[in-house]
Amino acid sequence: MERLDPPRLSRLSINQATTRPQWSLREAIEGYSAAGVNAISVWPEKLAECGIADARRMLNDYGMTVTSYCVGGLFAGADQPFGPRPLDTCRRLLDEAAAIDAACMVSVVSTLDSQSKDLAESRRRIAEGLQALVPHARAIRVPLAIEPVHPMLAGELCCINTLGQANALCDELGDGAGVAVDLYHVWWDPDLEAEIQSAGDRILVFQICDWLSTTTTIRNDRGMMGDGVIDIAGIRRMVEDAGYQGYCDVEVMSERDWWGRPAEEVVATCIERFQTVC
Amino acid sequence: MERLDPPRLSRLSINQATTRPQWSLREAIEGYSAAGVNAISVWPEKLAECGIADARRMLNDYGMTVTSYCVGGLFAGADQPFGPRPLDTCRRLLDEAAAIDAACMVSVVSTLDSQSKDLAESRRRIAEGLQALVPHARAIRVPLAIEPVHPMLAGELCCINTLGQANALCDELGDGAGVAVDLYHVWWDPDLEAEIQSAGDRILVFQICDWLSTTTTIRNDRGMMGDGVIDIAGIRRMVEDAGYQGYCDVEVMSERDWWGRPAEEVVATCIERFQTVC
Numbered sequence: 001m002e003r004l005d006p007p008r009l010s011r012l013s014i015n016q017a018t019t020r021p022q023w024s025l026r027e028a029i030e031g032y033s034a035a036g037v038n039a040i041s042v043w044p045e046k047l048a049e050c051g052i053a054d055a056r057r058m059l060n061d062y063g064m065t066v067t068s069y070c071v072g073g074l075f076a077g078a079d080q081p082f083g084p085r086p087l088d089t090c091r092r093l094l095d096e097a098a099a100i101d102a103a104c105m106v107s108v109v110s111t112l113d114s115q116s117k118d119l120a121e122s123r124r125r126i127a128e129g130l131q132a133l134v135p136h137a138r139a140i141r142v143p144l145a146i147e148p149v150h151p152m153l154a155g156e157l158c159c160i161n162t163l164g165q166a167n168a169l170c171d172e173l174g175d176g177a178g179v180a181v182d183l184y185h186v187w188w189d190p191d192l193e194a195e196i197q198s199a200g201d202r203i204l205v206f207q208i209c210d211w212l213s214t215t216t217t218i219r220n221d222r223g224m225m226g227d228g229v230i231d232i233a234g235i236r237r238m239v240e241d242a243g244y245q246g247y248c249d250v251e252v253m254s255e256r257d258w259w260g261r262p263a264e265e266v267v268a269t270c271i272e273r274f275q276t277v278c
Numbered sequence: 279m280e281r282l283d284p285p286r287l288s289r290l291s292i293n294q295a296t297t298r299p300q301w302s303l304r305e306a307i308e309g310y311s312a313a314g315v316n317a318i319s320v321w322p323e324k325l326a327e328c329g330i331a332d333a334r335r336m337l338n339d340y341g342m343t344v345t346s347y348c349v350g351g352l353f354a355g356a357d358q359p360f361g362p363r364p365l366d367t368c369r370r371l372l373d374e375a376a377a378i379d380a381a382c383m384v385s386v387v388s389t390l391d392s393q394s395k396d397l398a399e400s401r402r403r404i405a406e407g408l409q410a411l412v413p414h415a416r417a418i419r420v421p422l423a424i425e426p427v428h429p430m431l432a433g434e435l436c437c438i439n440t441l442g443q444a445n446a447l448c449d450e451l452g453d454g455a456g457v458a459v460d461l462y463h464v465w466w467d468p469d470l471e472a473e474i475q476s477a478g479d480r481i482l483v484f485q486i487c488d489w490l491s492t493t494t495t496i497r498n499d500r501g502m503m504g505d506g507v508i509d510i511a512g513i514r515r516m517v518e519d520a521g522y523q524g525y526c527d528v529e530v531m532s533e534r535d536w537w538g539r540p541a542e543e544v545v546a547t548c549i550e551r552f553q554t555v556c
Contacts, residue, residue, distance in 0.1 A: 190401065190440060
């Protein structure tokens with residue numbers, strides 16, 4: 001296969017989940033910028049800690065693009081991860097995304113509450129929630145990037161588990177909705193190439209990391225690009241062939257390894273791997 | 279929803295993986311039979327330990343139906359789980375299934391070898407392997423029950439990860455091939471009902487267990503029916519609506535719980551749960 005052009009540093013974004021335990025939002029903006037990375041994905045918990053006014057000022061001072069605002073647990077009940085997040089909370093999160101000029105809100109929806117085993121009903125409820133939310137996304141010009149999440153997290157975290165599902169939702173939602181393609185969640189999908197093609201310009205974020213062949217746990221055990229089994233360059237080609245020209249956002253949540261290293265080393269490794277194996 | 283008839287004990291099979299650390303094949307035949315269960319799924323390692331002649335004799339003496347012979351790592355290279363299992367080894371495993379009158383061979387294929395990140399190529403290689411194997415399955419009248427395995431095991435264990443894929447393979451393979459529907463692997467699938475309908479009379483085995491909301495590890499952490507989030511009765515209805523009239527085969531590999539309990543208690547619990555929550 002013909003090699004793609006090596007990725008340019010100007011296309012690299014770092015998702016602050018990659019340095020979650022090490023750095024606050026202020027430290028991440030400073031640290032990424034010092035390493036030559038000029039785009040970041042921001043999490044609500046970190047933004048709350050910093051405060052919106054200070055975050056805006058710093059992002060502006062450092063010339064940092066906000067690739068996405070990453071939100072979990074949309075429409076979660078009180079007994080679900082991130083919950084409770086009813087519709088008005090979801091709208092407020094969109095407002096936060098707008099306040100820091102995020103290009104989109106990565107939207108990880110919730111799943112079964114503790115009273116239910118009806119996954120189809122949960123999916124209908126989520127679709128209704130998104131229908132109610134999308135007008136606000138349109139109004140404030142922060143599109144929802146619906147993220148399909150790995151099927152191993154269907155029971156606990158999120159009931160949208162394939163890119164096909166996310167694409168079908170986008171068809172229903174129309175303007176204001178797109179998808180987030182996260183390698184970790186979708187790399188195994190036998191329909192991946194067709195669904196990426198079908199997503200086309202609805203791809204709002206492309207998140208990169210790797211799947212380790214030594215994986216044993218289902219949470220926060222992601223690999224650095226090049227350390228696992230995902231054909232990252234191959235899937236980047238699919239995404240770019242579908243028309244995506246945005247950032248590659250490195251999201252490596254890694255309890256066993258990278259979260260325990262100095263953040264400067266993590267960032268340097270993200271850059272090196274981005275330029276050599278992606 | 280209208281309640282299905284409660285399952286009859288005569289429809290219950292126990293997969294010997296459920297009592298893997300506790301019981302040999304001899305002990306499992308005796309123990310399941312003593313509890314009133316007259317069907318079993320057998321694993322190669324356990325059959326080898328017992329020997330085919332003795333196994334045949336015991337299965338016959340106890341009037342035990344062999345629901346399936348459960349084989350992993352079909353076409354695996356030497357560096358893959360269960361490997362090496364080249365074509366001639368796969369044929370020999372089919373002969374073993376025939377020797378104990380197994381109704382089918384549950385076929386868990388292999389995936390990426392350590393040199394490759396090309397999942398599409400692995401899938402093509404597996405399809406070729408199955409094409410080469412299916413004439414022998416036809417000749418000795420032991421159909422392959424192709425088992426889609428949860429996407430969290432795509433990197434390490436098996437590259438057929440959806441029922442849709444398994445159905446498409448069956449279309450290509452024709453006579454001698456069907457599918458194994460294992461709740462643990464497929465419950466999350468947004469296309470599940472349609473794919474079960476499409477599988478129809480190609481469903482050769484229906485394996486039951488549960489997905490625990492407290493799951494953290496990707497291997498051997500299955501739940502007993504009723505302890506997790508799967509709508510077991512709902513999916514049993516789908517399978518029966520598609521025409522399946524065979525056994526429900528309980529397969530609970532559980533390092534944290536059931537593998538540490540007395541096998542008699544495990545078997546009694548399988549029966550009780552089968553009759554109350556399935």
